[in-house]
Amino acid sequence: xTGQPGKSDSASxxxxxxxxxxxxxxxxxxxxxxxxxxxxxxxxxxxTIRCRIVETExxxxxxxxxxxxxxxxxxxxxxxxxxxxxxxxIYLIYGMxxxxxxxxxxxxxxxxxxxxxxxxxTPGDEALMxxxxxxxxxxxxxxxxxxxxxCRALEIDKSLNGALxxxxxxxxxxxxxxxxxxxxxxxxxxxxxxxxxxxxxxPRINIAYAAEYADLPWRFYYRDxxxxxxxxxxxxxxx
DNA sequence: TTCGGGATTATCT
DNA sequence: GATAATCCCGAAC
Numbered sequence: 001x002t003g004q005p006g007k008s009d010s011a012s013x014x015x016x017x018x019x020x021x022x023x024x025x026x027x028x029x030x031x032x033x034x035x036x037x038x039x040x041x042x043x044x045x046x047x048t049i050r051c052r053i054v055e056t057e058x059x060x061x062x063x064x065x066x067x068x069x070x071x072x073x074x075x076x077x078x079x080x081x082x083x084x085x086x087x088x089x090i091y092l093i094y095g096m097x098x099x100x101x102x103x104x105x106x107x108x109x110x111x112x113x114x115x116x117x118x119x120x121x122t123p124g125d126e127a128l129m130x131x132x133x134x135x136x137x138x139x140x141x142x143x144x145x146x147x148x149x150x151c152r153a154l155e156i157d158k159s160l161n162g163a164l165x166x167x168x169x170x171x172x173x174x175x176x177x178x179x180x181x182x183x184x185x186x187x188x189x190x191x192x193x194x195x196x197x198x199x200x201x202x203p204r205i206n207i208a209y210a211a212e213y214a215d216l217p218w219r220f221y222y223r224d225x226x227x228x229x230x231x232x233x234x235x236x237x238x239x
Numbered sequence: 240t241t242c243g244g245g246a247t248t249a250t251c252t
Numbered sequence: 253g254a255t256a257a258t259c260c261c262g263a264a265c
Binding site for chain 1: 251
């Protein structure tokens with residue numbers, strides 16, 4: 001473990017396999033950059049949608065003034081964050097949009113990672129997402145670049161709150177991705193895998209109320225990825 | 240292309 | 253009663 005959580009000693013997993021429960025047994029600050037590149041799987045009536053996570057935000061525990069669990073606030077809404085890592089925490093924001101989070105850490109230590117942007121893996125996945133976004137989804141960022149938008153595209157609402165992301169029978173789960181950009185495994189058999197895209201760390205979005213926690217670089221995204229919601233050219237730094 | 244304001248309701252004070 | 257981990261559309265430049 002180094003001073004830069006998640007940068008070192010991150011385990012690699014077999015592409016396409018479910019991420020094991022142990023993947024979630026770390027702090028949100030460690031998990032947030034590690035979640036980049038992993039694959040979110042959503043089962044809908046129309047079919048299975050797979051998409052790669054390309055932007056995340058860490059909400060780390062009771063001392064983080066940006067977190068719903070700040071000060072240990074344990075309510076019906078935040079209850080799932082107080083459970084074991086591996087569950088989905090989903091809430092309604094501004095009366096009309098849902099946000100998806102991945103709970104991390106041990107029980108009674110409320111931490112979560114907000115999923116802010118995803119990209120479809122295949123044209124088939126994109127078509128299923130586009131069907132829910134309609135004509136609004138002109139550019140990639142309009143399809144699923146933003147926490148509310150990706151929940152719309154993936155038909156995610158509070159009925160999925162508490163879904164266990166490590167279980168194969170869950171309608172919402174997480175599989176190991178593959179390193180490198182693109183929409184297919186980068187390495188040919190016996191070939192060398194492409195290096196993963198560069199990661200940028202930048203301040204989180206729309207949490208001015210979080211005071212001294214508002215400017216911490218706890219948002220992570222792939223540089224140059226067209227699905228990322230906000231490119232921070234001023235404060236974004238290589239991770 | 241950028242900017243400003245309205246939408247809409249669960250949640251907490 | 254006020255607020256919110258946001259999005260969308262129309263107006264203006």
